[in-house]
Amino acid sequence: MIRFGIMGAGNIARKFADAVSKVDRAVIAAVASKSTERAESFARQNSIPSFYGSYEEMLKRDDIDAVYIATTMNYHYENILECLKWDKHVLCEKCMVLSHREAEEVFALAKQKRLFLMECMWVRFLPKVQKVKQWIAEGRIGKLKLAQGNLGFNASFDPDSRMYSPALGGGALYDLGVYLIEVLSYFTDQKLTGIEPTVIRAATGVDETVNLNLRYGDYLVNAQCSIATKLPENGYLYGENGYIALEYLHLGNTVKLYDKDRKLVEEFDQGNANGFIYQVEEAVSCIENGKLESEVASHQMTLDCCKIFDKCFE
Structure with a gap:
């Protein structure tokens, strides 16, 4: 059983929580937000047992295996680094990071620490x-x-x-x-x-x-x-x-x-099922089998995308 923590308590995180509830080998163990009130409300509405008013409080729990990052894009880079520092596998909402340099850095650290890291390009899994x-x-x-x-x-x-x-x-x-x-x-x-x-x-x-x-x-x-x-x-x-x-x-x-x-x-x-289910199943399978990246949403996918971002903004 993979125990997820959620970082960020917005609408996209609700869809992820619903998807996890439909995957047999995964569970949401906690949610964290910069607002304790918002985290508590999210936990209550989504039947999550624990909530925190700071990310570090959740990340220092040894029983959290992986973290889903659902904060705004400008915080993704630092959020990923913080999760990896606490030895957590990471699923991060798109865009995972905003530059090729940031992508190279987070992937290198994840590989060094033998941790799974994936950008949540959920459409590829549909x-x-x-x-x-x-x-x-x-x-x-x-x-x-x-x-x-x-x-x-x-x-x-x-x-x-x-x-x-x-x-x-x-x-x-x-x-x-x-x-x-x-x-x-x-x-x-x-x-x-x-x-x-x-x-x-x-x-x-x-x-x-x-x-x-x-x-x-x-x-x-x-x-x-x-x-x-x-x-x-x-x-x-x-x-x-x-x-x-x-x-x-x-x-x-x-x-x-x-x-x-x-x-x-x-x-x-394909029908009307929650489209996030398929990426959750992939992440759980990869983590259980010791893989550091998904073959469907690979590190190279994100690196190439960030290279395109850099070219557009140079």
Whole structure:
């Protein structure tokens, strides 16, 4: 049984707690927040036995095996280091860190201490994404050549909000682009070889709208993300003999396979289960088997994504 502690008591942590409750070999043992009142309320609402008003109080417990970090992005780097210092395995919400240097540092420390560390790119673990991976491996659309995807919504401009504040890790890339990068790159084994970004910045300096052209060998990815306009939020994978549509790329349940004449060949619906369940199952399995990283959401996935961030903000 893997005993989790939760760091941060916001809405995303509720979804994680619900997912853990549906996994046989895991349990939430405690939650910590900078606010004791908030931690207590979260614990009561989610049937968690212990709560703390400081992270260190929870981390010093020997019976906590792993920590799920659900704080705001600007704190992830220091939160990960603190968890590793206390010898805890770590699952950290996206974006795990905000630069390639930070990613290299936390992964190196985790490996040195023989601890599991994973960015929670939960979409990679979804049954629909695994089905797409299977279709491509089976050659159902021939050799994969190109991917397109977009995610965007119109966030009201507020310089102090999480979306628009540089201090809080605001911007379209950290909030939305990470999905496009880390999901669309999952369908190739080729290495990242080219990054060509176009970035439109808001008055606060954060990236408001971004167009990315990425190259993985002979596989090209074109992606757009924005916090200034609503986008269709679909993804497409094009092969030599057909294409695959991921409707509502990260939150939808359906994927469709088409032949080269645009005829629907197969459709897969994964249902409405809590999508976090699958990444929890993976993390539990990895920790139980002494693995330091997941093959699905690998360290290289995060390192490549952070390299793209650095290029966009240089």
